[in-house]
Amino acid sequence: MSEPKTYSRLNAGRLWANPASRALFALLLVVLIGCIFNADGAFFKLGTHRDALRQSSVFGLLACGMTLVIIGGGIDLAVGSVLALVAVAFSLMSIHWGWSPWLCVPICLCLGAACGSASGCLASWWRIQPFIATLALMVFARGLAKTISGGMKVSTAVKNVDGTYRYVDVPALFRFIDSRILEGNLSVVTVIFVVCALATWIVLARHRWGRHLYAIGGNEEAARLSGVPVNFSKLSAYAASGLLAAVAGLCQAAQEQQGDPEAGGGYELTAIAMVVIGGTPLTGGRGGIGLTLLGVLTIGYLEKILSINAVPEASRLMLTGAIIVMAVLAQRKRRS
Numbered sequence: 001m002s003e004p005k006t007y008s009r010l011n012a013g014r015l016w017a018n019p020a021s022r023a024l025f026a027l028l029l030v031v032l033i034g035c036i037f038n039a040d041g042a043f044f045k046l047g048t049h050r051d052a053l054r055q056s057s058v059f060g061l062l063a064c065g066m067t068l069v070i071i072g073g074g075i076d077l078a079v080g081s082v083l084a085l086v087a088v089a090f091s092l093m094s095i096h097w098g099w100s101p102w103l104c105v106p107i108c109l110c111l112g113a114a115c116g117s118a119s120g121c122l123a124s125w126w127r128i129q130p131f132i133a134t135l136a137l138m139v140f141a142r143g144l145a146k147t148i149s150g151g152m153k154v155s156t157a158v159k160n161v162d163g164t165y166r167y168v169d170v171p172a173l174f175r176f177i178d179s180r181i182l183e184g185n186l187s188v189v190t191v192i193f194v195v196c197a198l199a200t201w202i203v204l205a206r207h208r209w210g211r212h213l214y215a216i217g218g219n220e221e222a223a224r225l226s227g228v229p230v231n232f233s234k235l236s237a238y239a240a241s242g243l244l245a246a247v248a249g250l251c252q253a254a255q256e257q258q259g260d261p262e263a264g265g266g267y268e269l270t271a272i273a274m275v276v277i278g279g280t281p282l283t284g285g286r287g288g289i290g291l292t293l294l295g296v297l298t299i300g301y302l303e304k305i306l307s308i309n310a311v312p313e314a315s316r317l318m319l320t321g322a323i324i325v326m327a328v329l330a331q332r333k334r335r336s
Contacts, residue, residue: 001107009218018201019279019287023294026277030301034290039308048304050185056300057193058083058255060293061248062271064193064200065116065241067292070275071204072237073217073284074123074130079245079271080264081141086249089147091154091259101173115141116242120235134238138268145261154259177254189251201289203240213237217284262268266317273323274299299323 041046062079069076086108093104112197115137157165179183180187204210212233215223224230253259278295280287302323306316 014199019291020294023277023279023291023298026112026302027294027298030298030305032304034301037162037305037309041303042308046185047268048308050187051302052304053190054187054301056296057187057189058248058251059267059270059274059299060193060296061196061244061251062267063274063292063296064197064289065244066268066271066275067235067280067287067289068200068204068213069130069241070212070272070280070282071217071284071287072234073220074237075134075195075272075282076116076119076238076241077131077134077268078115078119078137078141079241079248080267081138081145082245082261083249083252083267084244084261085115085145086112086139086246087253087256087263088149088259088261090250090253092148094173095154095168095258096158101171105173105250108250109243112246113239113243116239116245117235119242120238123238124231124234142261149259149261151261153261156257173318176259177251178257189255192251196247197289197293200240200244204288209233209236214285215329217286219285263336269317269321270299277323 038044062083063077065250066076089111090104093099093107094101108161119130119134119137122128122136123130126133156168156170159165159277160170176199177192178189181191202215212228212230215226215228216230216233220230249264252263257265274295275287275292276282276295278287278293280291302319303316306319
């Protein structure tokens with residue numbers, strides 16, 4: 001009689017040891033909480049789920065880039081500030097200067113990739129701890145965003161030479177990114193997120209560079225001795241994270257119809273939470289985009305449930321921090 005019970009406990013232990021199983025359990029638990037605390041049936045409406053996906057898409061873009069960096073054994077604290085910098089630059093070029101989208105978008109994407117590359121150079125070539133390197137860029141990018149915007153939101157109110165203001169139309173690209181398709185049931189921002197997540201998955205699962213990142217995160221010195229271009233691979237991961245942060249900045253500016261230099265504050269915390277909740281360990285070498293998607297849905301739905309139940313933002317931030325600690329403890333318990 002004891003053997004079947006022991007076998008069942010072993011199977012249950014193996015199932016719980018699987019990161020995907022734990023991430024899926026967390027998502028189902030959050031959905032169950034939503035069903036219980038449904039805000040008078042608001043959770044069961046299609047619009048609630050559509051909005052939850054839309055609101056989590058910007059964070060999901062940051063989480064995809066964060067996954068690349070964390071798998072390679074690093075961390076990127078600058079993604080929120082890079083988002084703000086790109087949102088301000090995009091709004092200035094599109095709204096105030098009237099530049100073509102074919103010029104604005106590539107410049108903004110290059111700006112984000114350049115910021116990420118700067119972090120990558122500091123962390124890989126100059127051997128500065130990733131925490132310190134990206135913290136420095138976080139402060140610098142935020143200051144640069146405030147400098148080029150004059151410390152003000154870049155909106156459709158354009159200041160004239162004589163000090164008066166005139167109002168211009170929202171650029172067509174802003175309206176397109178902020179629009180919905182499929183009879184209003186799917187946001188374009190969500191489509192952008194899905195496309196970027198798919199591209200990131202292909203890189204990690206099918207490309208040699210993805211295998212290099214796993215090797216570096218698992219054992220950097222062993223990867224170096226095996227001929228892996230460690231410095232280039234790490235720099236590329238940070239550059240990709242900056243590029244995805246730039247995409248998130250474009251989406252953020254379009255959704256808000258302005259460039260806010262204060263945007264993205266604390267977004268790096270949410271992105272890290274999504275990656276960790278999905279099951280990618282902060283030590284690197286393991287994980288993937290599929291797990292991150294589960295984390296994005298978990299945090300996204302949790303935020304929406306707290307929102308429809310009118311939970312204050314301060315409580316949401318504290319809950320996010322507690323979730324990160326619990327997720328890391330669960331991973332450490334599994335390894336032990």
